[in-house]
Amino acid sequence: MTKLLIRVAGTLLVAAGAFAILWSPVREKRLDDRVRGFLLEVQAGLQDYHVDEELYPTRPMRGKALIALLVEGEFLTAGIVNPWSGVRYLESADEDDRLRYRTNEVAETYELTALRPRSDTEHYRLDSVENQSLEE
């Protein structure tokens, strides 16, 4: 019985070690997928806003302000989830607000930038001029 227990515990330990190697890359990949999905959702809301208002939002904004604007106009649902924190975007902490929005001087273009956690480097960028797709 002791022998069996040692074997099971040891094998589980080996499995845990192997999967620990995967932990960080899997987490990163899942975050990538969530951020991409989130950006596409916000972009769709932004496009709907543009169809309605004939302009994009006119001033640069952080993610929370942009999402509040789009939710208010019913271009996005209030339940949209923050990919960095996993809670509703409008309820998430400021440090998890890693989305930035910009437009040009006549509000005819948009630029959505997702910043990497723990740094302000660009993770993904989606805009109406150069990076119209997140496809790789």
Next chain:
Amino acid sequence: MLAAIAWLVRDKHATMRVQGDWPITVSEVQVFLPEASRLRADGPPRNGLVILDAAGKGIGYAVRTMPEARNVVGYSGPTDALVVFDGDDKVAGVAIRHSYDTPSHVRDVAGDFYFMERWNGRTWDEIAGFDDFMAEGIYAVSGASRTSEALMEGITVRLAGEDVQRVSGGMRFGWRDGALAAFVLGGCLFAFWKRKSFQNWRWVYSMLTIAILGLVLGDLLAQSLLVGWAESRIPWEATPGVVLLAASAFLVPWFTRQPVYCQFICPHGNLQRWMMKVIPARWKRPLPGEGKWILRWIPPFFLAVVLMVSFWQLELDLAGIEPFDAYLLRSAGIATIAVALVGLAFSLFFPMAYCKFGCPTGWLLEFVRRRSGKGKFEERDGIGIALLALAIALHQDWLSL
């Protein structure tokens, strides 16, 4: 079983490559031509992008080497490069966009500014006509030679606009390939020709594998290499020596039951054999039976990790889970060096510890080795079936992130 797993990996990656779409963006081009404002698609014969400034005037041209160069494989996969030409049709810059090759090698190539800038100032037609890079003053990057050679050939293939086979001119058998063939031959001779006067020289062969095959050539079989081949293709015409080494490692044990690569050729195995002699035998400790039983699971779990990294396209350099890249002294990453040193330290007290309990590549080679007791279902068969089931589940997206 292994062939089926390799086919699943290949099929998945072929699908991803066809469906994948990675267009060149203005920001990539602006690194070389800051005044670039827009890109306009251009048709045959060049099939690239005209670079326009803010006024809409053509100021250059940009191409990516993929998908045309997808069959130009470096150490373990093809590389997508961006080539930007200025208004005089001369190269303004070359950049690596994405690579299926070993990440540490790709980083070395991308960081070698001397290599990356050797293309600058040359015209499209000049590069398309290259058939001897050394004569043109473009040399492979030390420690990442196969990756840089693939980049060189990929650019030429793309600009020549021709089929890979025609440009590469079929198989190229260089001195490296000759040396690898000699090591294979040597390993087979020591495995099968048991004459004592010949076997007395085995220590010389063992030293040569460590010094030449390991430290000079750096062509050790590893998961990063095998997975790269499965994901793209086997580059038999570009690196026939490595293909011969891999083929002999799998086929000789299959037909003859002799693990020639593991027992005779592998530099890390040979280094461990020398390590066994460093300390007195009385200091060595046998592993308890339960410890052996548990540690034998390490390689299969590593293989499961390898499958997940490949199918899920995770950002994990597989070179880091094995010690073999540590022999590329100039480009080895910390992880591979750590695995090598820890494995060697263990082998001081537990003979051949890494080979027995840590090596996923060795496990695969042992898996294909024919044994006596035909027809008997063994533990390794069960592990093989489990790995195949995992590959099927990953291929079918039953296990997804």
